[in-house]
Amino acid sequence: MSRTIAITGKGGTGKTTLAGLIVGGLIRAGATPVLAVDADPNMCLDEVLGVRATQSVGRVREKIRDDAAAGISKRTLLERKIAESLVEAAGFDLIAMGRPEGPGCYCYANNILREVLALMTRQYPFTVIDNEAGLENLSRRIAPAVDLLVLVGDPSRRGIATIRRLYALAREMDVRYGKLAVVVNRVRPASAFRPDLSDLPVDALFTLPEDDDLARWGEEGRSLLEFPGDHPAARRIDAFLKEQLGVAIRGAA
Numbered sequence: 001m002s003r004t005i006a007i008t009g010k011g012g013t014g015k016t017t018l019a020g021l022i023v024g025g026l027i028r029a030g031a032t033p034v035l036a037v038d039a040d041p042n043m044c045l046d047e048v049l050g051v052r053a054t055q056s057v058g059r060v061r062e063k064i065r066d067d068a069a070a071g072i073s074k075r076t077l078l079e080r081k082i083a084e085s086l087v088e089a090a091g092f093d094l095i096a097m098g099r100p101e102g103p104g105c106y107c108y109a110n111n112i113l114r115e116v117l118a119l120m121t122r123q124y125p126f127t128v129i130d131n132e133a134g135l136e137n138l139s140r141r142i143a144p145a146v147d148l149l150v151l152v153g154d155p156s157r158r159g160i161a162t163i164r165r166l167y168a169l170a171r172e173m174d175v176r177y178g179k180l181a182v183v184v185n186r187v188r189p190a191s192a193f194r195p196d197l198s199d200l201p202v203d204a205l206f207t208l209p210e211d212d213d214l215a216r217w218g219e220e221g222r223s224l225l226e227f228p229g230d231h232p233a234a235r236r237i238d239a240f241l242k243e244q245l246g247v248a249i250r251g252a253a
Ligand SMILES: Nc1ncnc2c1ncn2[C@@H]1O[C@H](COP(=O)(O)OP(=O)(O)OP(=O)(O)O)[C@@H](O)[C@H]1O
Pocket: 010, 011, 012, 013, 014, 015, 016, 017, 018, 040, 044, 131, 132, 133, 185, 186, 187, 208, 209, 210, 211, 212, 214, 215, 216, 217, 218, 219
């Protein structure tokens, strides 16, 4: 069975960090290979995973147009281009959407990404999609099925208001998902912040503390796959994956 986790939410609240931590947690659990998808045109997931995505689906688009003019079937081209842009690494593969070249429309890159994901996700037990802020990508249904939708916000009234707005938007745009989790990130360790979202059908409300090591990893641009698995933040992610997806770390109680 292959399952897809899509992460979205407010800008700058830790979506990419969470995506990196989740990929790390899945690798720790041996749920590999993971397909990591950078669906944010402002590509960052590669750095967080310690690899370099030089080709992106957005760039590939231009080439597909040229080659299609030469009469090669679109499916063959797509498969060839996926092979060109896929970054293969230990425990995961990464594919990035990037941004379309020139003044083109992002819908086209999204369309390509949708086709790419339809072809690819079933080959992986888990797909983790890091989205840009908002619900643009998801509303365009880039993923064939989202099993776990994660909305990330910050611990503030405005952050929680944004979560509510995103939820309303997801309903309005008929975004389909299996489970819904809200992650409130960067909660100060001394704070008792726990928003009341009981009026929303949220399957999990999860908090991740503000953490000096995570901040430092970000400052230094280090791969979160090097983040220690026994670090409290990594342990929180393991608990999250176990609760929400039934993924357990081997050997852990
Ligand atoms: N729990 C945390 N504790 C400390 N720092 C964190 C934590 N989570 C994320 N950060 C830091 O916050 C910054 C923003 O995180 P990140 O890039 O993951 O956010 P984002 O939501 O993906 O942003 P964008 O909307 O631009 O895509 C990074 O420098 C990251 O290292």
